[in-house]
Amino acid sequence: MTNNTSASAAETFSRRQFVRSVMYGGLAFYGMPAFARASRPPLGHVVVIGAGFAGLTAAKYLREWSLGNLRVTIVEPNPQFISCPQSNLVLGGSRTMDELSFSYALSRKQHDLQWIQDTVTTIDPVNKQVTLARGSLHYDRLILAPGVDFDYSRIPGMTSPVTEIPHAWKAGKQTLLLRQQLESMPDGGVFAMTIPQGAYRCPPGPYERACQVAHYFQQHKPRSKVIILDANADITSKKGLFLQSFQGAYKDIIEYHNNSEIIQLETGSKTVRTDFETVQADVLNVIPPQLAGKVAQNAGLANVDQRWCEVDFVTYASSAHSEVHIIGDSISAGLPKSAHMATSQAKICAAAIIDIQAGMPPNPLPVFANTCYSFVDDKQAMHVANVYRYDPAKKSMVSAEGGGVSTHASSQEGDYAQAWAQNIWADTLT
């Protein structure tokens, strides 16, 4: 699977089958329902790098919608799927990491995905070749879904990761470490969190996190403080809703400070200096500035401000290489970097690749939805919901009329948020 010879043999066979099907199979399509076209010729080999929400969804729907006529190989270094959505609830104490951890086995089996647990070393878009730590792969189409990478070079005083100062912005060990630090912190302590300027994964995530930590403090350490040092000019998502919590239930705990970029950070004492103040924290959470995943950067695909990847929103093809598609958090878009968005993009991309491989034009006007919930405590949540349509003049996905946010956080929406999680996990992982 990882060696060239067998991959080429499989592709030669596919092409022969393709030609034969075109020659003899054409008439067989007539009168058959679209879904029964099992004789559809093989449409080539797609390699998907990254099995998060975006990559795994693309792989599933490439197989399903091509009726198995596209071969799909996934390359993913991690042994299991960890959900970033709801990982802030681990900090608040109402979720465990086990509840957010899933096996890839069912998805592999259900969709007959070829799976390589490995890391990518280089991509050669000219020869359509991916080199892995332990082998190489040839593709007809490549999908990159590497998520975000962290840019520590922009943090004065902390230009490389420091174990004691977790980001917890990719769910897993880091989430547990931050939770342990909060548990060990004495009552009356200070939890400080820094939010980077510009695009980052999960726009409402930092404010949800502040609420979750405040919820934990309220229950267990009521004299403690949450200080949000936001490099942005204002709350970047669900502002009015988060202010209801910051100024309501958590008014004695949360302090929100805008325009608070890190001027200097002292890692030993966990001290952050901004233009306005110096904050010494007991527990410090630095959410680093972000950019496209390393795989995309190394392949020269991060061509917007050298941070994010420019794509065509009809096919998600990179503007640098038309046979390399990029989906999810790595792309440059006026779209929130959310899990639902990643899966919606993945589905558009999968449908477009099937059309292209079949020699047909992809849908020129894609439409999709995004719904994103944030929890303010263990039960109450609120949402932002929008439909997005492709605007050919602007060459971007534009928010349709009628979208919006909740009027207030509620337990009813908390139940919806749990239903969202169960359903998007099932859609992605089965």
Added chain:
Amino acid sequence: MMNRLHIGMALVCGLSWAASLHAQDSTAQVTTTLAASCAACHGPQGNSLGGTPTLAALNKDYFIQRMQGFKNGSIPATVMHQHARGLTDDEIIALAAYFAAQPRQTPLTAPHQAFQGAQ
């Protein structure tokens, strides 16, 4: 509209009937792709794991009635009015037909596993 556009394109290009057949498939795929965007809350092919309505095998007229009600505000909603208002009437009709045609089944649950310590 998509239907006409695709068939129109196929005719202009002088493609065979086989290609226009694919064009019809493409129209169906456009709705399938749009409907797939609903899965985050309503489950795969509209089979919800609970907490939100199952849309699979839902009566087509009822789907349209509800969605139009969300869209024009006559049916109160927490979330759905914001999605319904973003969809065209044609899209709502196409989605109604798509979900009505999906078999109602018990969806598979995502397979939980003990956390193994990554990242």
